[in-house]
Structure formats: C-alpha cells, structure tokens
Amino acid sequence: MKTSLDCVPCFARQALEAARMVSADVTIHEQILREVLRWSSEMDMDQSPPAMGQRIHRRLREITGVRDPYRAAKDLQNQIALDVVRDLEARVKAASDRLAIGVSLAIAGNVIDLGVTGTLTLSEIQESVSRALEEPFTGDLEALRAALAKAKRILYLADNAGEIVFDRLLIEQLLPAQVAVVVRGAPVINDATMEDARTVGLPEIAEVIDNGSDAPGTILEDCSLDFKRRFTEAGLIIAKGQGNFETLSDERRPIFFLFKVKCPVVASHVGLPVGTPVLASAPRRA
Amino acid sequence: MKTSLDCVPCFARQALEAARMVSADVTIHEQILREVLRWSSEMDMDQSPPAMGQRIHRRLREITGVRDPYRAAKDLQNQIALDVVRDLEARVKAASDRLAIGVSLAIAGNVIDLGVTGTLTLSEIQESVSRALEEPFTGDLEALRAALAKAKRILYLADNAGEIVFDRLLIEQLLPAQVAVVVRGAPVINDATMEDARTVGLPEIAEVIDNGSDAPGTILEDCSLDFKRRFTEAGLIIAKGQGNFETLSDERRPIFFLFKVKCPVVASHVGLPVGTPVLASAPRRA
Numbered sequence: 350m351k352t353s354l355d356c357v358p359c360f361a362r363q364a365l366e367a368a369r370m371v372s373a374d375v376t377i378h379e380q381i382l383r384e385v386l387r388w389s390s391e392m393d394m395d396q397s398p399p400a401m402g403q404r405i406h407r408r409l410r411e412i413t414g415v416r417d418p419y420r421a422a423k424d425l426q427n428q429i430a431l432d433v434v435r436d437l438e439a440r441v442k443a444a445s446d447r448l449a450i451g452v453s454l455a456i457a458g459n460v461i462d463l464g465v466t467g468t469l470t471l472s473e474i475q476e477s478v479s480r481a482l483e484e485p486f487t488g489d490l491e492a493l494r495a496a497l498a499k500a501k502r503i504l505y506l507a508d509n510a511g512e513i514v515f516d517r518l519l520i521e522q523l524l525p526a527q528v529a530v531v532v533r534g535a536p537v538i539n540d541a542t543m544e545d546a547r548t549v550g551l552p553e554i555a556e557v558i559d560n561g562s563d564a565p566g567t568i569l570e571d572c573s574l575d576f577k578r579r580f581t582e583a584g585l586i587i588a589k590g591q592g593n594f595e596t597l598s599d600e601r602r603p604i605f606f607l608f609k610v611k612c613p614v615v616a617s618h619v620g621l622p623v624g625t626p627v628l629a630s631a632p633r634r635a
Numbered sequence: 636m637k638t639s640l641d642c643v644p645c646f647a648r649q650a651l652e653a654a655r656m657v658s659a660d661v662t663i664h665e666q667i668l669r670e671v672l673r674w675s676s677e678m679d680m681d682q683s684p685p686a687m688g689q690r691i692h693r694r695l696r697e698i699t700g701v702r703d704p705y706r707a708a709k710d711l712q713n714q715i716a717l718d719v720v721r722d723l724e725a726r727v728k729a730a731s732d733r734l735a736i737g738v739s740l741a742i743a744g745n746v747i748d749l750g751v752t753g754t755l756t757l758s759e760i761q762e763s764v765s766r767a768l769e770e771p772f773t774g775d776l777e778a779l780r781a782a783l784a785k786a787k788r789i790l791y792l793a794d795n796a797g798e799i800v801f802d803r804l805l806i807e808q809l810l811p812a813q814v815a816v817v818v819r820g821a822p823v824i825n826d827a828t829m830e831d832a833r834t835v836g837l838p839e840i841a842e843v844i845d846n847g848s849d850a851p852g853t854i855l856e857d858c859s860l861d862f863k864r865r866f867t868e869a870g871l872i873i874a875k876g877q878g879n880f881e882t883l884s885d886e887r888r889p890i891f892f893l894f895k896v897k898c899p900v901v902a903s904h905v906g907l908p909v910g911t912p913v914l915a916s917a918p919r920r921a
Binding site: 383391 | 648664
C-alpha cells in the first residue's frame with residue numbers, strides 16, 4: 350500500500366504524540382515535529398506508511414538516547430493481556446470451532462496498539478474481547494482453513510506486545526510445530542520483540558524468530574536475509590495488524606491478514622468501516 | 636494566541652481539505668500539501684494560527700488562478716442563513732432580553748465555518764440555532780451590556796458568510812448608528828467580504844468597512860491604516876469567530892469575543908470544551 354496524502358497530517362500528529370510519550374521535553378517535541386514535517390514535504394509517496402513510522406521512531410530513540418522507550422508500556426500490556434487471556438483459554442478449548450474463536454480473539458487483541466491512538470486501557474481490551482465473542486469478523490475463514498490444511502510451513506507475523514498473548518491462543522489451535530512466529534528485530538513503538546515473545550511464553554509452543562527490522566510493519570527490503578528466505582518459502586503467512594497489512598498488501602504471496610481497521614485510509618482501501626475486525630487475503634496467491 | 640504544536644498537523648489536514656474543495660486536480664492537492672509541510676517545518680510559532688491559514692489560502696488561489704474559490708459556497712450560506720433568520724426575527728423582537736438572545740444567535744451563527752470542518756448542512760445550522768435558544772452561552776453578558784451603554788464607537792468584526800445574517804440580528808439590538816461592521820479585505824475561505832455584507836443587507840442598517848487583509852482572522856499588522864486607526868479609537872470591539880479570537884486575544888483593548896470553541900487548542904486556551912458557545916473578554920481593558 351502506498352502512502353496516501355491523508356496519511357501525512359497523521360504522521361505529524363503521531364510524531365507529536367510519540368514525542369510526548371517518550372519525553373517531557375517540549376524542545377524535543379518541537380524538534381521531531383519540524384523534522385517530520387520536512388521529511389514529509391519531500392517524501393516518496395510510493396513508500397508504505399510504516400516507512401515514515403520507522404523513521405520517526407528511530408529518530409526519537411536517537412534524540413532521547415532511549416533504546417526502548419515503550420518497554421514499560423509493553424510490560425504492562427503483556428501483563429494485562431496474560432490476565433485477560435487466562436479466563437479465555439477454557440472457552441477456546443470448549444468451542445465447537447476453535448479456529449474461528451482463535452481468529453476472532455487474535456483480531457480482538459489487535460486493539461493493543463499505541464501507534465494509532467496513543468493510549469489504551471484494560472476496559473478497552475475487555476470490551477474488544479467481548480465484542481469479538483459476539484460479532485463475527487469480516488472475511489473468508491474457510492479459505493484460511495483450507496490453506497492451513499495444506500500448508501507445511503506457516504509464518505505468523507506478530508504485531509504488538511500484549512496482542513501476542515492473543516496470538517498464542519490462535520497458534521495453539523494451528524499445528525504449532527509447523528509455525529514460526531516472527532517478531533520485530535528491534536524495538537519500535539509497542540511492537541513485539543523477542544523479549545515480549547519470551548515474556549508471554551511463545552517459544553514454549555512454537556519457533557520464534559525476528560525479522561531483523563525496526564519498522565512498525567514488514568518492509569521486506571529492510572528485513573534480514575534469513576527472514577526474506579522464510580517469507581518466500583512459507584506455504585502460508587498469517588500477518589497481524591494494520592502495519593503488516595500496509596507493508597505487505599501488494600505482495601503476491603499466500604498471506605492472510607488479521608487486523609482491526611484503524612484509520613480512514615485503510616478503511617477506504619479495504620472498503621470497510623474503521624473498527625471492523627478483518628480477515629483479508631492478499632490479492633493473488635503465489 | 637501563539638501557534639501550538641498541536642495546530643501543525645491540523646494545518647496539513649486543512650490545507651488538503653481546502654485543496655480538494657477548490658480543485659479536483661490531485662497534483663495540486665499534493666503540491667499545496669508539500670508546500671505547507673515545508674512552511675510548517677520552518678514556521679515562527681509566535682505567529683497566531685490564522686497566519687498559516689492566510690498563507691495556505693493565498694497560495695491555493697495563486698495555484699488555481701481562482702480569485703474567490705468559495706464564492707458559490709458563500710452565496711449558498713448567505714441564502715440558507717437568510718431563510719433561517721427570517722423565522723427568528725419575530726422571536727427576537729418579542730424577547731424580554733433582546734441583547735441576550737441576539738448574542739446567543741450571533742454565536743449560533745458561528746457554526747457556519749468552512750475553515751475547521753470543511754462541510755456544513757442546513758440541519759446543522761438549524762440544530763445550532765435550536766441549541767442556542769435553549770442553552771445559555773458561557774460568559775459575562777452584564778459586562779458586555781455595561782460596555783455597550785458607555786461606548787460611543789463600536790467596531791463589530793464579522794467572521795463568515797451566512798454567519799453575518801445572524802450578526803445583523805444582534806447589531807439591530809445595539810445602536811446601529813454607532814456600529815461599524817468590519818469584513819475581510821479580500822476573499823479567504825468562506826469569510827465574509829463586502830460582497831456578502833451587501834447580499835445580506837448589512838449596509839442598510841450600519842456602516843460597513845473592510846480591514847484590508849485576506850487573513851482568516853484579524854492580523855493587525857496586515858490590516859489597512861484606516862482599520863488600525865478605528866481599532867485603536869473604538870470604545871468597544873465585538874469580534875466574531877475563533878479566527879478573530881486567535882489573532883486578537885492578546886490585545887489590550889476592550890474586546891468581547893463571540894464564538895463557538897472549535898478545536899482542542901482553543902478549548903484548552905479558554906478552559907472550556909469544544910463546542911461551547913462563548914462570550915469572552917480580552918485579558919485587560921485598555
């Protein structure tokens with residue numbers, strides 16, 4: 350997905366919110382805002398939106414000298430999600446269609462995203478879960494079920510801390526031995542890294558690797574050679590979150606995207622309202 | 636009022652919306668957006684927000700070659716407002732406190748503003764009027780009443796087309812012979828100019844002058860010498876709309892501002908929620 354003109358005001362707003370979240374120093378807020386405005390004025394609109402997010406958060410870490418400014422937020426999100434999910438495990442085990450409920454909850458967990466709104470509360474997570482258990486997501490679950498039955502190697506591209514606890518629920522319903530979970534290669538916003546995967550016990554149920562990149566999405570040319578090889582060889586890719594959708598939606602690979610629609614630009618791209626839980630597939634399978 | 640960092644993402648959004656309103660050409664949308672981003676990256680934050688609005692709309696008129704891109708929108712707003720106000724005149728005449736109802740309706744008319752939200756419907760105007768007749772505005776009406784009783788020369792700084800029909804209702808409750816109504820010196824967004832004043836019959840009840848400027852507010856150093864002299868000599872100034880508030884709120888003159896709070900930055904400045912109808916006075920009278 351290319352960057353829309355409508356993404357640009359949002360870059361400025363998100364840069365300002367991020368600066369305020371990682372520093373109390375107003376000169377830093379102004380500095381990053383002015384830099385983002387200058388970059389945006391010259392930006393290549395053929396890039397996907399997360400390329401700008403990567404640049405903003407890299408620069409914020411550089412200016413503040415803090416390697417992982419969202420570490421405390423991520424720890425809290427993992428903890429809250431572990432508490433919420435504990436009560437859901439029995440429900441998933443007892444469900445008549447475990448894949449359906451697993452997908453629903455994995456999408457529900459995508460509400461844990463500090464990139465778009467900046468804040469999140471426990472009650473918002475609980476509300477997202479309640480809604481997921483009542484309202485169906487939009488998308489072709491049977492196509493995913495069929496693809497899962499055939500695929501030997503499955504890549505599961507994770508998105509955010511906290512959210513990965515919900516992903517674990519879904520991965521347990523797949524054949525975990527065939528799944529490699531992919532986290533970001535370095536901290537960016539509250540996206541999940543290897544540290545988060547370990548915190549929530551993902552390595553105990555599946556292989557976990559990182560993609561070698563600090564983009565809040567999957568910008569292939571920025572990823573490690575090892576990740577790119579696995580991406581090409583995978584029989585099925587499950588990609589979580591809007592950032593992975595924005596960066597991979599034009600790839601001709603067998604990808605299923607699981608996310609909540611979080612902004613008007615993506616809403617118009619997928620033809621669904623903001624807030625919709627979506628299971629979308631890539632334009633054409635490789 | 637200085638420009639807040641929070642105004643900057645809004646400049647980009649408003650520039651894009653304005654470009655789309657005045658042209659269907661996406662290369663123009665992108666061009667103005669990139670220019671506004673570059674200007675914003677270097678801007679003097681001590682300026683008031685309407686200085687950027689002035690620059691954006693000047694440039695849009697220059698690029699498109701259209702002198703008054705909102706002319707048709709303004710004509711429509713004047714017409715709708717004339718229809719709405721016709722039904723209100725008897726009500727104002729019969730009111731026990733004509734000044735109070737006049738102020739309420741003048742503030743209600745401030746909903747006719749294409750600078751902030753970009754669109755407006757008849758039902759929104761009617762809803763604003765209904766609410767104004769039920770809910771009181773926030774502010775010291777008695778201070779305005781006392782100032783009106785003393786003032787010999789009153790300047791009434793108008794804001795938008797359509798809205799000026801509601802202003803006429805209020806001006807009729809003052810001593811119109813002492814009032815000079817001020818419109819913008821040239822078209823900018825849907826702000827009222829001399830053409831709008833004539834369309835709604837303002838010159839028939841009071842003197843109407845223009846301020847010599849094309850800013851969507853009153854940037855004194857950009858106004859004509861004649862206007863500046865009158866501004867200094869006026870015993871009382873009534874200033875309509877958020878743009879006039881943003882540009883004049885730091886002036887040590889006897890100004891009463893009448894407007895709806897339309898954005899979080901002004902809301903935080905006046906300590907009232909977005910949407911509040913306000914009668915505010917300048918920090919200290921001269």
